[in-house]
Amino acid sequence: MPKIVTTHQEIEKLQPKQGAIDDLERFLGNNLEDDLSARWRQEVSWREALRQYDAQPKQKVRNIPVENAPNIEIPVGMLGVDIFYSISLQTVFNIAPLITVALSPGRGEFIEHKKAVEDFLNWSVRQEMDVRNAAEHSFMDVIQLGTGALFTPWITNRRKTKVHKIITSHPQVMPWPIEDVILPAGSFQAVQNMPRLWLRSYLNEWDLEFNRKTFGWNTEVATPAAAVGWVRSKREALGKTHHNRTGEIYEVLDCYVDYDIDNDGCEEELLVTFDRHSRRIMKLRYNPYDRKPIELMTYQKRAFLGYGMGMMEKLGPFQQEISDIHNYRNLNMLLANTRMWKVKRGAGIPENMTIYPGVQINMQNPDDLQGEQMADVYNSAPQAEIISMNMAKELVGISEMTSQRPSGILSSRTPATTAQLGFAQQNSRFVASFDSMRFGLSNSIKQGAFRYQEQIKAGNASVSQHIKDILGDGRGQMVIDMFKREDFDESVIIELTATSDRTSQGSRLQSLLQISQIMLQYWEKITQLGAIATNPQTPAPMRDIALKISKAAGELVERIARQMDTIRDPKAFIIEFGQELDQAAAVQDQSTMNELGFLMNALDGLDQQNPAGALQPTT
Numbered sequence: 001m002p003k004i005v006t007t008h009q010e011i012e013k014l015q016p017k018q019g020a021i022d023d024l025e026r027f028l029g030n031n032l033e034d035d036l037s038a039r040w041r042q043e044v045s046w047r048e049a050l051r052q053y054d055a056q057p058k059q060k061v062r063n064i065p066v067e068n069a070p071n072i073e074i075p076v077g078m079l080g081v082d083i084f085y086s087i088s089l090q091t092v093f094n095i096a097p098l099i100t101v102a103l104s105p106g107r108g109e110f111i112e113h114k115k116a117v118e119d120f121l122n123w124s125v126r127q128e129m130d131v132r133n134a135a136e137h138s139f140m141d142v143i144q145l146g147t148g149a150l151f152t153p154w155i156t157n158r159r160k161t162k163v164h165k166i167i168t169s170h171p172q173v174m175p176w177p178i179e180d181v182i183l184p185a186g187s188f189q190a191v192q193n194m195p196r197l198w199l200r201s202y203l204n205e206w207d208l209e210f211n212r213k214t215f216g217w218n219t220e221v222a223t224p225a226a227a228v229g230w231v232r233s234k235r236e237a238l239g240k241t242h243h244n245r246t247g248e249i250y251e252v253l254d255c256y257v258d259y260d261i262d263n264d265g266c267e268e269e270l271l272v273t274f275d276r277h278s279r280r281i282m283k284l285r286y287n288p289y290d291r292k293p294i295e296l297m298t299y300q301k302r303a304f305l306g307y308g309m310g311m312m313e314k315l316g317p318f319q320q321e322i323s324d325i326h327n328y329r330n331l332n333m334l335l336a337n338t339r340m341w342k343v344k345r346g347a348g349i350p351e352n353m354t355i356y357p358g359v360q361i362n363m364q365n366p367d368d369l370q371g372e373q374m375a376d377v378y379n380s381a382p383q384a385e386i387i388s389m390n391m392a393k394e395l396v397g398i399s400e401m402t403s404q405r406p407s408g409i410l411s412s413r414t415p416a417t418t419a420q421l422g423f424a425q426q427n428s429r430f431v432a433s434f435d436s437m438r439f440g441l442s443n444s445i446k447q448g449a450f451r452y453q454e455q456i457k458a459g460n461a462s463v464s465q466h467i468k469d470i471l472g473d474g475r476g477q478m479v480i481d482m483f484k485r486e487d488f489d490e491s492v493i494i495e496l497t498a499t500s501d502r503t504s505q506g507s508r509l510q511s512l513l514q515i516s517q518i519m520l521q522y523w524e525k526i527t528q529l530g531a532i533a534t535n536p537q538t539p540a541p542m543r544d545i546a547l548k549i550s551k552a553a554g555e556l557v558e559r560i561a562r563q564m565d566t567i568r569d570p571k572a573f574i575i576e577f578g579q580e581l582d583q584a585a586a587v588q589d590q591s592t593m594n595e596l597g598f599l600m601n602a603l604d605g606l607d608q609q610n611p612a613g614a615l616q617p618t619t
Contacts, residue, residue, distance in 0.1 A: 008288040029279035038185035049312035070330040076319040102493040116478040128170040137175035146310030149176040152447035171451035179231035183306040196257040221280035224248035297440035318392035335375035344368040453483040
């Protein structure tokens with residue numbers, strides 16, 4: 001089993017003065033505690049969401065209104081979370097290729113480079129980045145807790161056997177538990193604009209020793225932690241497992257922080273490995289990446305706050321209400337069919353007598369023992385439970401997510417136009433949540449491309465050779481050339497092929513067939529206009545009309561193509577008629593000049609053969 005090691009390259013050593021290090025330690029220690037304390041209510045909400053998802057009752061035993069009363073937690077939240085979770089994964093990963101690369105406007109000369117980059121990144125996603133595993137964990141955090149995180153570092157796989165040692169390096173997309181992603185208190189801006197961001201890990205003494213030998217960590221300052229975080233402990237308790245308890249546990253954080261370490265008035269981008277309990281720095285270096293390698297996703301964004309609201313938080317009150325009604329109904333069923341017994345004083349019936357089917361009781365008067373019903377039957381409880389369940393479904397759209405037939409949301413006599421509008425609204429019901437996960441995953445894959453770019457710009461020849469081994473020398477060099485460009489980020493657009501959580505394979509195929517029919521007609525007409533415009537006998541006004549028609553048709557077709565989710569680069573299908581006509585005219589002018597030159601040379605030859613003014617005899 002290979003050991004996966006997160007490798008942060010150090011291009012330049014950072015050697016600050018001890019006083020600057022002490023100031024940085026105080027700065028980080030104070031801000032870390034502020035950031036953690038500012039979100040403790042959020043952590044309470046996360047623990048409650050995890051409990052409700054697993055349908056664990058708040059109290060193990062319920063003794064109200066009677067001892068051992070029914071105590072069942074109805075998994076309403078699990079119903080909604082699992083449906084949206086499975087739909088999201090299916091939509092993203094049931095489409096091939098997984099990602100699509102498009103060029104930014106004005107970069108049409110890199111069309112072949114774009115195709116090579118797309119092929120390489122799709123190969124890397126399948127073979128290196130482990131995107132499916134990352135999505136499975138992070139998407140669950142997004143839907144359950146409201147926020148998920150993806151971390152894309154450059155990693156090294158190390159495997160040493162008795163025969164040989166294998167070392168491979170590549171980017172990898174890793175899920176990171178949201179409770180271990182600590183944002184600055186009160187922050188709401190994009191990750192890249194945050195002044196600091198913490199990634200927490202729980203390491204044992206062997207992990208510290210490995211990092212000391214491999215990366216030069218100062219492990220002498222590390223102080224053991226009492227336990228893992230209480231959100232993490234809740235996860236483990238619900239999963240019926242626990243963290244490694246052999247030896248000590250250390251709470252270590254990687255902090256991506258903007259801090260003026262050399263006191264020159266300009267903040268440096270730093271990566272600091274920090275031990276929380278000793279409040280000491282274990283490793284200090286420049287940020288090895290061009291940007292923070294973290295992407296956040298939210299289910300329901302809270303305005304001007306960093307963490308989002310999850311489906312469990314939305315459904316929590318309804319789950320509590322439905323569970324209470326369900327337990328009351330079960331208790332009512334029990335009590336309505338249970339009797340308490342009234343015994344006449346002096347009837348001779350002992351208090352501890354057990355009544356069971358077939359028991360014989362000797363009494364002088366049958367009225368000495370009478371049963372009394374303990375509760376009435378309340379028929380409204382099932383209806384109340386159904387009403388609350390329907391309200392919960394409407395809140396998060398469970399009915400819309402599970403409805404695949406028009407009859408599920410529309411009547412059988414709904415007009416076609418109204419039905420189309422209804423489906424459009426249904427499709428947009430989950431756009432914000434799904435788009436956040438889609439963009440987060442595609443940005444993490446783009447972060448993987450940035451990791452390759454950083455290695456190539458640093459002169460890592462093995463990485464360049466690796467790309468050529470995958471695509472061949474020619475296309476591999478195209479990918480390398482694109483990664484070397486300073487404007488790589490602005491030149492290409494990398495996004496998931498999946499565009500909507502409700503777009504089916506059939507509808508995508510139908511949209512492609514529609515656009516293909518439009519494009520075939522467009523190309524046929526452009527060919528006819530080209531024949532007219534390039535004909536030397538065509539009058540100039542008619543040629544200008546042909547140019548205007550071709551330009552207007554190109555604009556119209558491009559606008560139509562941009563409305564199709566399956567078309568990422570509509571300009572690739574548009575014929576720039578003016579440019580093509582200029583090229584044809586240039587070729588025609590060059591051909592004419594060549595013919596004139598040949599004719600002039602022929603006339604010069606005739607002049608040399610015949611003296612000036614001489615007449616040639618005719619036959």
